[in-house]
Amino acid sequence: MPPRLQVDRLTRRFDGAPVVDDVSFQVEPGQVACLLGPSGCGKSTTLRIIAGVDMQDSGRILVDGQLICDTDFRIPPERRAIGLMFQDFALFPHLPVRDNVAFGLPGGFKANRDRVGDLLERVQMTRHVDSYPHQLSGGEQQRVALARALAPRPRILLMDEPFSGLDERLRDGIRDETLALLKDEGTAVLLVTHEPQEAMRMADQILLMRRGRIVQQGAPYNLYNAPVDRQAAGFFSDINVLTGRVQGALTDTPFGRFLTPGIPEGAEVDIVIRPQHLRIDFDRAGQGPAPTAENGTAALARVTRARYLGRDSLVEFATDAGAITLNATVPGVFLPPPGTPMWLMLRRDRVFVFPRG
Incomplete structure (x- = not known):
């Protein structure tokens, strides 16, 4: 038919x-x-x-x-x-x-x-x-x-x-x-x-x-x-973007290594994750969560701003070096004050890797 x-x-x-x-x-x-x-x-x-x-x-x-x-x-x-x-x-x-x-x-x-x-x-x-x-x-x-x-x-x-x-x-x-x-x-x-x-x-x-x-x-x-x-x-939602360079089918980031198969050696890549898939953990005297296969390596960041949007809260972070800024959405009310140290992780099953350009 x-x-x-x-x-x-x-x-x-x-x-x-x-x-x-x-x-x-x-x-x-x-x-x-x-x-x-x-x-x-x-x-x-x-x-x-x-x-x-x-x-x-x-x-x-x-x-x-x-x-x-x-x-x-x-x-x-x-x-x-x-x-x-x-x-x-x-x-x-x-x-x-x-x-x-x-x-x-x-x-x-x-x-x-x-x-x-x-x-x-x-x-x-x-x-x-x-x-x-x-x-x-x-x-x-x-x-x-x-x-x-x-x-x-x-x-x-x-x-x-x-x-x-x-x-x-x-x-x-x-x-x-x-x-x-x-x-x-x-x-x-x-x-x-x-x-x-x-x-x-x-x-x-x-x-x-x-x-x-x-x-x-x-x-x-x-x-x-x-x-x-x-x-x-x-186009479908807000995203966070990390950039890196492929070395041996891997790309190093503050959040650990990401597989980048099929992308030429030395090419730049964008590593993309949506704000709702960023995992947050509290700082424990400078200690963060141990690396896992599900969430990779945690990176320390500090809150720059937090806003309540109704259904959820939007929390903005910057890494200690200031080189990376990331946004996270958290259900309900979550408003840590600026400067609060927190550990961030990227859910590996929710990360997209694309050639840059």
């Missing part, structure tokens, strides 16, 4: 510079895939090409195994069975909710009363059926826009930063409601966002983009726990 959406070697150039560069991926029916990356990396351009409002310079797009677009053949946007949902919702201000949802359906609201009513019930907007967009909150407008996008039963739904305009306190709940409805409909979804947490929360598959190319794709768990490079690791 072919994938619902297949993008094959898509390229788009502006003024000779590639904005989308040899992009390929697939989305299955009922799957939520997320194009994730910083602003300007080519996410929205990729979405526009799939929707049919922009044209690629090379590559092709297939839906259910059928070609909808290459450089010679192009099905018009309105005939692609692809729905669109934008950041600003794009509701028609002169139409009530019922007619906004029914817009584009043959016969309008009168001929599709049951479908419109069902969708409004599922997005909890039945009591607003006669309201106009200006009478709705941002979250309510988002629900109406989702119902309208799903009303024609599109095979694919494209969503461009659909939650970025919502209040942060509402966002998680509305995202969860949206995801549940999309799963019920069995629609293949391609979501564009620059927020890693949104991608982790919603996506079955993340496509991490950088400078027009997909640098890594897979399940959220895999991208978070096996990043392809330092930039990928840092």
Whole structure:
């Protein structure tokens, strides 16, 4: 069975510079895939090409195994069975909710009363059926826009930063409601966002983009726990970085030696660990914990600042020589005063080693 959406070697150039560069991926029916990356990396351009409002310079797009677009053949946007949902919702201000949802359906609201009513019930907007967009909150407008996008039963739904305009306190709940409805409909979804947490929360598959190319794709768990490079690791969370040089497939650090197989002799490497995986132990008259296979060698550092962030505390450290600064997050309240000596260790199973550059 072919994938619902297949993008094959898509390229788009502006003024000779590639904005989308040899992009390929697939989305299955009922799957939520997320194009994730910083602003300007080519996410929205990729979405526009799939929707049919922009044209690629090379590559092709297939839906259910059928070609909808290459450089010679192009099905018009309105005939692609692809729905669109934008950041600003794009509701028609002169139409009530019922007619906004029914817009584009043959016969309008009168001929599709049951479908419109069902969708409004599922997005909890039945009591607003006669309201106009200006009478709705941002979250309510988002629900109406989702119902309208799903009303024609599109095979694919494209969503461009659909939650970025919502209040942060509402966002998680509305995202969860949206995801549940999309799963019920069995629609293949391609979501564009620059927020890693949104991608982790919603996506079955993340496509991490950088400078027009997909640098890594897979399940959220895999991208978070096996990043392809330092930039990928840092995109999903704060990181600590140590630098070193390979000697005999090993790199020496104040925290012991790290294996660096496959990296050329003498090459510089980045040793990366997230703040939550830094282990902390108290100083005992200048004595620290013994080295272990799990945590390596402990290094003495001093607290430079500690802040309580709500769920956890962020503690900043500097080694005695001052050459290395590291951040650690600790659950709950942990606020040692500046200057407090503590021993730090790096969980070896949570360390990433990448060639530098």
